[in-house]
Amino acid sequence: MKNTIAERVFDFLKNYPPFHFLTQEQLYTISQNVKVIYLEEHTYLFKQEERIHDHFYIVKDGAVGLFRSLNTLVDKCDEGDIFGLRALIRKGNYILDAQAIEESIVYSISSKLLEEVIQTNIEANKFLLATFATNTRNPYSNQEKGTLFANVNTLHRNTFDEVQSASFSKKPIICSIETSIKDAAIIMTNQRVGSIIVTNDDKPIGIITDKDLRTKIATGKVLIEACVADIMSSPVITYPQNISVSEAQIAMLQHKITHLCITEDGTTESNLIGILSEHDLVVLQGNNPSALIKETKRAITTDKLRDIRHKAHRYLEGYLNQNMPIFHITKVISAINRSVMQRAIQLSIEEMSKKPPVAFSWLTLGSQGRSEQLLFTDQDNALLFDDVSDNNYSETKNYFLLLSEKITTKLKQIGFEYCPAKMMANNSKWCLSLKEWKEQFNNWITVPNEDKILLSTIFFDYQIIYGHQGLTNTLSDSIFESIKRYEIFLNFLGLNAIKNPPPLSFFKHFLVEHSGIHKNQFDIKARAIMPIVDAARVLILSHAIKNQNNTILRYQKLAELEPQNKDLYESCANAFKILLRFRTQQGLSHGNSGRFIDLKSLSKLDRLKLKGCFKPIKDIQELIQVRFKLSQIL
Amino acid sequence: MLNWLKHKDYPDFWNEYHKNFNSKTAHTLTTTRFVIFDTETTGLNTQTDRILSIGAIGLTGNVIDITDSFEMYITQDTFNPETVKIHGILKQGHITKVSEKEAIQLFLEYIKDSILVAHHTRFDLTMINNALARLQLPKLKNKTLDTEILFKKTKLCNQHNQRYSLDKLCNIFNIAMHDRHTASGDAYITSLIFLKIIALLKKERKITLKDLFFGQNRRGLL
Structure with a gap:
């Protein structure tokens, strides 16, 4: 029997997780059994200590607030948000109040029915677990760890392969049609190849692979004295030489083969010019970044470096689409960035009239220093040179300022924009001798103020890109010594780390920027990424761990040092x-820094993903507040 | 008067329906079951036009229960091609249809003694009563409410002489007009409007079930 209203409910639910994981049939069964609840503003759906209902809820229109005691808002649920999942565990009482913040329509869904339906649906199950986990007070329980986002399938098309043309072996191993199988095998063995093309008048007519030798010769079906024509696969599959990687992959899959013949015009009627094997494709994909790094080392112009950096940018897109682990992506991109910068520095030194007068190191700061920069952003750098006598100081400094000028100009040409705050080595404030840096940092640590703390958060994440490692080590040592003597500095740093509390949840204009050109957009950097980065820095510094800049590595180290907080870290x-993946994706799709996100453009799933990140931020900030006794300072 | 004599001649389903009204349980606004319904018809003439479909949904307190819904399509003898473009129900559609008698019988079983609510109730009610008459049966015994009249009781209504169509109320209450001009779709929309009106009235003053019927004797759409 037709049920128009159930169909309407179906149309709504199908857009939201976990319901979109369900089959049509499963979802329709649920839709037919939904109860529609109308809530006036301020009315309660359930209260704390109330026995749990046998239903859970999803907001259709309006908004429902979840409150802990004394009207502390824990979460706001709006269209498509589910709540009251406690019903799924079927015992106990609610621990939160659910109250309509505005006039709302809520669908109530029988938990028993959902259980029946999703028992076989792993994706939906995982999602509910994850949601439940983020709604409970202890989202770090071992069962749910790692499953939080495991259900998010992102199968994108592999875009970077489509643009890349496949490189093939230009000297294919060939034999004539009269060759004996034994001779062909000897040629293959000598040439260390897994296949041989049988040609006639330079045109490919057949192919023999290792597999043919295994299945047709070793089995005794054909004698080794026989002619290659007896066992070759014929005709061969041919393509022109501009075949792209993805075309090649598809062709191999389609024909269930591992080798493609490349001919002049792409037909079997023209001359053979190469062979493309499955192995070539694998090598090609695996070798991209390292090939690129090799290329940088050979680059002699800034333009070439720019091309390389842009190529890396395209890989980045491909990696994200392939859902490669973000940590791996940051390693690859940072390595390319490093080598591009190193080459730019080398080229600049070559342009100078003489060699550097003393040892120096070129440092990158901030996100580059932490190896977390994926998109093109501003360059933040500094230069550190060895101490010289007072007489030689100004000459030395001028040399390095001139060098820095050359380097920063090159970096800009490559695509790293100038830092608007001029935090660059060509600024005489940030091109200093070792002694000056030590004094500067010591001053920041011993006489901190808000500006100095902010500078510390940028400068203390430095990484040497080029030059003398010993200099930077000395500087690091001096920083830790100063901190050791003035531990109060860490408290200030801690205070800075908790100044941006995480947003509670997304709710209309609840936590977006209220003014400026980014009005009504969410600042993912300031509100989500930096709090995590800042927390990691102050904690790692408090353990006096040196040379550990990367946020992910810092948390790994912290988990090692404090097993009791392992789950949190x-x-x-x-x-x-x-968050980093998210920002990068946003940046790539909008061609900007990805920092400001229009919440309306996010899918429900994305919003939930983001929301799930806020809980750990809140908890790490609580930990910092307690550890550094910040409530006393506040 | 001599109703009890006639009773014997009525079919069982009518007698069963009739029995529902014997119980004298007092209901309140939050415990009584409302049935919000709508009919799609071949036209607006209650004498010559026929019911194409009946859609209805049960509502108790502030909960609309989708399991408690009713959706029935009726086979036609007369057919007015003009109205197809409004309701989209063809004479020979792919939807399962039942005879008028069957539909009315199922409808009576479904509504029991609930309070019937519709938008411009008078029209839908007359269509059903005329169908009952064709079966030689008396009129519906249920109490009825009209969302247009109820709306005029609220302070949101400032022009009492104006007509308020379902579309107009959807705009006022910001309700998405899905499935407009299907009996079930309109019934569902009407039920949301009904809930919102009741909430408004409750906010304005303390109301009881009885208050809703006050001033009901105004004519509907006809």
Whole structure:
């Protein structure tokens, strides 16, 4: 029997997780059994200590607030949000109040029915677990760890392969049609190849692979004295030389073969010019970044470096689409960035009239220093040179300022924009001798103020890109010594780390920017990424761990040092990975820094993903507040 | 008067329906079951036009229960091609249809003694009563409410002489007009409007079930 209203409910639910994981039939069964509840503003759906209902809820229109005691808002649920999942555990009482913040329509769904339906649906099950986990007070329980976002399937098309043309072996191993199988095998063995093309007048007519030798010769079906024509696969599949990687992959899959012949015009009627094997494709994909790094080392112009950096940018897109782990992506992109910068520095030194007068190191700061920069952003750098006598100081400094000028100009040409705050080595404030840096940092640590703390958060994440490692080590040592003597500095740093509390949830204009050009957009950097980064920094510094800049590695180290907080640190690292991936994707799709996100453009799933990251931020900030006794300072 | 004599001639389903009204349980606004319904018809003439479909949904307190819904399509003898473009129900559609008698019988079983609510109730009620008459049966015994009249009781209504169509109320209450001009779709929309009106009235003053019927004797759409 037709049920128009159930169909309407179906149409709504199908857009939201976990319902979109269900089959049509499953979802329709649920839709037919929904109860529609109308809530006036301020009315309660359930209260704390009330026995749980046998239903859970999803907001259709309006908004429902979940409150802990004394009207503390814990979460706001709007269209498509589910709540009251406690019903799924079927015992106990509610621990929160659910109250309509505005006039709302809520669908109530029988928990028993959902259970029956989703028992076989792993995806939906995982999602509910994850949601439940983020709604409970202890989202770090071991059962749910790692499953939080495991259900998010992102199968994108592999875009970067489509643009890339496949490189093939230009000297294919060939033999004539009269060759004996034994001779062909000897040629293959000598040439160390797994296939041989049988040609006639330079045109490919057949192919023999290792597999043919296994299945047709070793089995005794054909004698080794026989002619290659007896066992070759014929005709061969041919393509022109501009075949792209994805075309090649598809062709191999379609024909269930592992080798493609490349001919002049792409037909069997023209001359053979190469062979493309499955192995070539694998090598090609695996080798991209390292090939690129090799290329940088050979680059002699800034333009070439720019091309390389842009190529890396395209890989980045491909990696994200392939859902490669974000930590791996940051390693690859940072390595390319490093080598591009190193080459730019080398080229600049070559342009100078003489060699550097003393040892120096070129440092990158901030996100570059932490190896977390994926998109093109501003360059933040500094230069550190060895101490010289007062007489030689100004000459030396001028040399390095001139060098820095050349380097920063090149970096800009490559695509790293100038830092608007001029935090660059060509600024005489940030091109200093070792002694000056030590004094500067010591001053920041011993006489901190808000500006100095902010500078510390940028400068203390430095990483040497080029030059003398010993200099930077000395500087690091001096920083830790100063901190050791003025531990109060860490408290200030801690205070800075908790100044941006995480947003509670997404709710209309609840936590977006209220003014400026980014009005009504969500600042993912300031509100989500930096709090995690800042927390990691102050904690790692408090353990006096040197040379550990990367946020993910910092949390790994912290988990090692404080096993009792392992779960929290791991969830911070995970949240960071999700946020970084998110920002990068946003940046790539909008061609900007990805910092400001229009919430309306996000899918429900994305919003939930983001929401899940806020909980660890809140908890790490609580930990910092307690550990550094910040409530006393506040 | 001599009703009890006639009773014997009525079919069982009518007698069963009739029995529902014997119980004298007092209901309140939150415990009584409302049935919000709508009919799609071949036209607006209650004498010559026929019911194409009946859609209805049960509502108790502030909960609309989708399991408690009713959706029936009726086979036609007369057919007015003009109205097809409004309701989209063809004479020979792919939807399962039942005879008028069957539909009316199922409808009576479904509504029991609930309070019937519709938008411009008078029209839908007359259509059903005329169908009952064709079966030689008396009129519906249920109490009825009209969302247009109820709306005029609220302070939101400032022009009492104006007509308020379902579309107009959807705009006022910000309700998405899905499945408009299907009996079930309109019944569902009407039920949301009904809930919102009751909430408004409750906010304005303390109301009881009885208050809703006050001033009901105004004519509907006809």
